[in-house]
Amino acid sequence: MPSKFDEMMAANVPQELAAFGEDVTYTPVSGGEKTIKAIVQRESRSGEYGGGETNEINSIVIRISARNDMEGQVVVNEVEAGNAPDTVTIDGKVWIVQRKLSAGANAGTHKLLLQDAGNDEGE
Numbered sequence: 001m002p003s004k005f006d007e008m009m010a011a012n013v014p015q016e017l018a019a020f021g022e023d024v025t026y027t028p029v030s031g032g033e034k035t036i037k038a039i040v041q042r043e044s045r046s047g048e049y050g051g052g053e054t055n056e057i058n059s060i061v062i063r064i065s066a067r068n069d070m071e072g073q074v075v076v077n078e079v080e081a082g083n084a085p086d087t088v089t090i091d092g093k094v095w096i097v098q099r100k101l102s103a104g105a106n107a108g109t110h111k112l113l114l115q116d117a118g119n120d121e122g123e
Contacts, residue, residue, distance in 0.1 A: 010108025013065050025089040026064065029077045033089075036072055039063040040090060058116035059098065062088065066102075066110045076100055076110055088114055 021037030041061040065072025077083040080099035088095045095114035102111040 006107045010067060013067055013108040014071065017065060017071070022090075024062070026073055027087045027089070028073065028075075029084045029086055034069075036064060038088070038090070060090075060095065060114050061101065061111060062090075062114060063109045063111050065108060067108050073110070076112065078112075079115070087117060088112075090114075094118075 017037035017039065020039045022040060023035050024038045024040070025033050026036050026038075027033040039062060066074055068074060073086070076097055077086045078097045078099045079085045085096040085098070088097065094117040096117045098113045098115040100110055101113055102109065
C-alpha cells in the first residue's frame with residue numbers, strides 16, 4: 001500500500017511531466033506504439049543510474065508515468081529481466097528498455113535505463 005507521500009507525489013505526475021517532459025514514442029513488446037511524455041536525462045555514463053558496474057554502452061535515463069497506460073506504461077518489459085524489451089523512440093532514435101531503476105511505481109513514475117537499440121553489447 002502506498003504511503004501518503006507516494007500518493008501526493010503520484011497526484012503531481014501529470015503536472016511534472018507537462019512542465020519538464022518531452023514527447024517520446026513508447027512501444028510495448030505487445031505492440032501499439034503511443035506518444036507519451038518523458039523526462040529525459042540524456043547522458044548517463046557516470047554511474048549515477050544506480051548500477052555499480054561501468055556503463056560502457058550508449059544509454060540514457062528517463063522517467064515516465066506509471067499511473068496508467070494512457071499517459072505512460074504500467075508494466076515495463078526490460079532486457080535485465082530476460083524479457084524481449086519495450087522500446088522508446090526519442091528524437092527519431094530507437095532505444096530499448098535495459099532495466100527499471102525504480103523499486104516500484106508507488107510515487108506514480110518509473111525511472112528507466114535505456115540502451116541504444118543499435119548496440120547489442122551488455123545484453
